[in-house]
Amino acid sequence: MERAENVSRFIxxxxxxxxxxxxxxxxxxxxxxxxxxxxxxFASRYAAATRENVIKFLAxxxxxxxxxxxxxxxxxxxxRTVREAISSEMWEQVNTSYLxxxxxxxxxxxxxxxxxxxxxxxxxxxxxxxxxxxxxLRGEGWHxxxxxxxxxxxxxxxxxLDVKYYILLPSLTDVGTPLDDIQxxxxxxxxxxxxxxxxxxxxxxxxxxVEFLVxxxxxxxxxxxxxxxxxxxxxxxxxxxxxxxxxxxxxxLGQLRAELAYADTEHIIKRGLHEFLDGFQTKLNLADQCIYxxxxxxxxxxxxxxxxxxQ
Amino acid sequence: MQFATYETANFYDEMFLADxxxxxxxxxxxxxxxxxxxxxxxxRQAAAERLLLQNGITFNVYSDSAAxxxxxxxxxxxxxxxxxxxxxxxxxxxxxxxxxNLFVDDIYHEQKILKDKVIPEALIQSARSFRKECVxxxxxxxxxxxxxxxxxxRDRDGQIYVLEDNLRCPSGVSYVLxxxxxxxxxxxxxxxxxxxxxxxxxPSRLLSTLQSLFPAAMESPKVALLTPGIFNSAYYEHxxxxxxxxxxxxxxxxxxxxxxxxxxxxxxxxxxxxxxxRRIDDDFLDPEVFRSDSLLGVPGLMEIYKKxxxxxxxxxxTGIADDKCIYAFVPKxxxxxxxxxxxxxxxxxxxxxxxxxxxYVIANLDKLVVKAVNESGGYGMxxxxxxxxxxxxxxxxxxxxxxxxxIAQPTLALSRVPVIVNGQIAGRHxxxxxxxxxxxxxxxxxxxxxxxxxxxxSLVVNSSQGGGSKDTWVLMS
Numbered sequence: 001m002e003r004a005e006n007v008s009r010f011i012x013x014x015x016x017x018x019x020x021x022x023x024x025x026x027x028x029x030x031x032x033x034x035x036x037x038x039x040x041x042f043a044s045r046y047a048a049a050t051r052e053n054v055i056k057f058l059a060x061x062x063x064x065x066x067x068x069x070x071x072x073x074x075x076x077x078x079x080r081t082v083r084e085a086i087s088s089e090m091w092e093q094v095n096t097s098y099l100x101x102x103x104x105x106x107x108x109x110x111x112x113x114x115x116x117x118x119x120x121x122x123x124x125x126x127x128x129x130x131x132x133x134x135x136x137l138r139g140e141g142w143h144x145x146x147x148x149x150x151x152x153x154x155x156x157x158x159x160x161l162d163v164k165y166y167i168l169l170p171s172l173t174d175v176g177t178p179l180d181d182i183q184x185x186x187x188x189x190x191x192x193x194x195x196x197x198x199x200x201x202x203x204x205x206x207x208x209x210v211e212f213l214v215x216x217x218x219x220x221x222x223x224x225x226x227x228x229x230x231x232x233x234x235x236x237x238x239x240x241x242x243x244x245x246x247x248x249x250x251x252x253l254g255q256l257r258a259e260l261a262y263a264d265t266e267h268i269i270k271r272g273l274h275e276f277l278d279g280f281q282t283k284l285n286l287a288d289q290c291i292y293x294x295x296x297x298x299x300x301x302x303x304x305x306x307x308x309x310x311q
Numbered sequence: 312m313q314f315a316t317y318e319t320a321n322f323y324d325e326m327f328l329a330d331x332x333x334x335x336x337x338x339x340x341x342x343x344x345x346x347x348x349x350x351x352x353x354x355r356q357a358a359a360e361r362l363l364l365q366n367g368i369t370f371n372v373y374s375d376s377a378a379x380x381x382x383x384x385x386x387x388x389x390x391x392x393x394x395x396x397x398x399x400x401x402x403x404x405x406x407x408x409x410x411x412n413l414f415v416d417d418i419y420h421e422q423k424i425l426k427d428k429v430i431p432e433a434l435i436q437s438a439r440s441f442r443k444e445c446v447x448x449x450x451x452x453x454x455x456x457x458x459x460x461x462x463x464x465r466d467r468d469g470q471i472y473v474l475e476d477n478l479r480c481p482s483g484v485s486y487v488l489x490x491x492x493x494x495x496x497x498x499x500x501x502x503x504x505x506x507x508x509x510x511x512x513x514p515s516r517l518l519s520t521l522q523s524l525f526p527a528a529m530e531s532p533k534v535a536l537l538t539p540g541i542f543n544s545a546y547y548e549h550x551x552x553x554x555x556x557x558x559x560x561x562x563x564x565x566x567x568x569x570x571x572x573x574x575x576x577x578x579x580x581x582x583x584x585x586x587x588x589r590r591i592d593d594d595f596l597d598p599e600v601f602r603s604d605s606l607l608g609v610p611g612l613m614e615i616y617k618k619x620x621x622x623x624x625x626x627x628x629t630g631i632a633d634d635k636c637i638y639a640f641v642p643k644x645x646x647x648x649x650x651x652x653x654x655x656x657x658x659x660x661x662x663x664x665x666x667x668x669x670x671y672v673i674a675n676l677d678k679l680v681v682k683a684v685n686e687s688g689g690y691g692m693x694x695x696x697x698x699x700x701x702x703x704x705x706x707x708x709x710x711x712x713x714x715x716x717x718i719a720q721p722t723l724a725l726s727r728v729p730v731i732v733n734g735q736i737a738g739r740h741x742x743x744x745x746x747x748x749x750x751x752x753x754x755x756x757x758x759x760x761x762x763x764x765x766x767x768x769s770l771v772v773n774s775s776q777g778g779g780s781k782d783t784w785v786l787m788s
Contacts, residue, residue, distance in 0.1 A: 084553035095367040
């Protein structure tokens with residue numbers, strides 16, 4: 001669900017940026033595919049990275065496991081398998097959204113006017129989150145749900161920032177021009193962050209945007225905020241006090257969170273924002289894998305689990 | 312929409328008398344429906360279907376590559392059962408389940424009923440559903456069949472019969488609860504005025520029944536529902552019941568036998584389970600005891616069950632009591648164990664294992680319904696009057712080759728109910744499956760699943776054969 005929402009946000013930010021480019025500039029859609037990490041899958045199925053092909057691939061392609069419709073389908077199937085563990089309102093919400101968005105996805109006019117579609121996907125995800133927030137027992141199931149969602153969100157916020165890196169300005173001299181500002185504003189808007197950013201920092205300034213989306217303590221889509229909350233949930237599940245670790249998942253996620261807690265924007269930008277984000281994504285993937293290994297991989301009884309309860 | 316053009320034809324109609332006037336319990340409903348403005352009934356039907364779709368009470372049509380989903384056909388006109396008739400049915404169902412349970416217990420112990428020659432011993436020995444592995448087992452309180460679904464039908468003359476017993480894993484109760492939830496919204500005024508007996512307590516009754524099985528006196532035994540998994544056609548019901556009872560839903564690979572207990576995998580390690588409501592067949596329960604190729608079960612489960620350290624509902628081995636040959640002997644079973652006459656009669660049944668009966672059945676195939684003894688879901692059966700000559704000839708061959716595998720019954724003129732079909736109200740044949748719980752005492756869920764054969768003239772109500780369902784309203788006395 002979170003991923004479907006974020007893919008919507010990606011496409012949306014790109015659409016906005018493309019509209020604001022001076023007429024005659026080349027449309028840039030390939031970067032969107034690169035950011036999702038699905039270059040080879042795309043290349044094997046589509047000839048050129050046109051607007052239409054990329055939107056099709058990222059939003060409507062059932063054979064792309066990360067497309068919006070695939071994500072929704074998976075969200076619904078997963079909800080169906082754990083239906084006894086979630087509230088019936090959550091199930092009804094994900095099911096109703098799935099049906100509505102699937103119906104909208106089969107509309108041939110969608111490609112030409114996709115805004116309301118992306119908006120609907122975003123709303124569906126937010127509604128789901130709200131229903132879960134309001135109905136779920138704050139037990140293990142809730143913390144897994146929240147942790148998964150936040151790890152995904154942290155990853156995608158980093159990729160959203162990366163869109164800006166890939167979208168080339170018409171010339172180098174455009175850096176810092178109104179056009180540059182417009183693009184940064186589009187990045188913020190697609191993270192639902194523009195108004196909150198304005199409250200915090202006022203004018204559009206790349207360093208402060210990075211500060212806001214990566215390191216801010218209080219903005220709910222900032223990477224640091226997401227990881228702090230995900231880390232809290234991880235420790236609620238295991239019972240390990242925050243700041244300590246008893247398994248690789250807690251170790252990795254804790255390290256990553258600490259890195260962000262002591263990072264500063266100046267340093268990040270000096271090292272290169274893209275390189276920083278790339279490294280971050282790799283480490284987050286590792287932490288994610290450790291979470292899976294610790295809690296979900298099947299292990300025979302008696303085999304020493306990486307997770308040791310009560311020790 | 313009006314009932315003006317509705318015809319009861321020459322059938323018993325659950326809602327109308329032969330002269331076209333409503334039965335007394337259905338009068339209010341008939342008046343309400345007749346008073347609705349044009350199109351309103353269809354609009355409510357459409358609203359109910361939308362609700363079912365949103366709630367995800369659907370099945371996949373696998374042949375379709377777009378994986379379209381369909382709802383189980385549901386008709387909003389409820390079927391009404393009057394208080395006096397229900398009280399009689401309830402008594403009859405309790406009698407039947409009580410006696411069948413005594414029978415199962417006897418069959419796996421002394422087999423007195425065979426020694427007294429009430430039932431031919433050969434019939435038990437040849438029954439596929441007889442589990443020699445269960446001989447000598449002692450389930451808690453000697454209760455074997457905790458959850459039973461009994462199929463009832465009504466003939467042209469108004470007599471109700473028991474058509475079939477389901478003592479293994481009867482399904483469909485989730486539809487009873489969902490149908491009710493929807494009908495309360497569809498006809499709130501009539502519902503209130505009629506005083507309908509509630510069904511909502513089923514999940515908590517079921518949970519109490521399951522908890523009562525754990526032998527050791529225990530505050531709250533850990534219950535889990537064992538499902539074959541998401542590809543099972545009743546998976547929706549499994550998640551629904553687990554959710555409504557607030558118990559864990561598990562698959563075979565979530566469970567292991569260790570230290571003499573059944574343990575459930577959790578993120579915090581393994582936790583013991585005390586009671587398993589298993590929705591998988593005996594065959595798949597434990598590959599060490601039953602089918603060795605089963606991946607659905609738990610190796611070692613039966614060993615632990617025998618020691619009384621986990622309870623199973625239903626107990627393994629209950630299938631012997633819903634073998635369709637044994638069904639023919641239920642009136643005798645009731646008389647033998649209880650000294651009572653059967654309350655709800657059986658449909659007269661020809662057991663083809665008896666040579667004389669076989670000859671009769673083959674000579675009268677065009678009048679009879681023939682059923683395979685171990686099949687359910689409307690599979691492996693022949694409805695003689697509706698079959699072609701070739702089908703009958705082919706079926707006669709099957710009967711001669713394996714007579715033990717078949718029984719035959721006269722073709723009943725099943726009663727009908729009004730159903731919305733293509734925007735019109737038309738009569739369709741129905742049955743009724745009430746659900747019976749047996750823990751410390753016996754409880755019958757008021758009503759049950761009314762199944763409708765949606766094809767005109769069809770007598771097969773199973774959902775796998777194009778059947779739909781209705782809400783069943785049992786009136787308070």
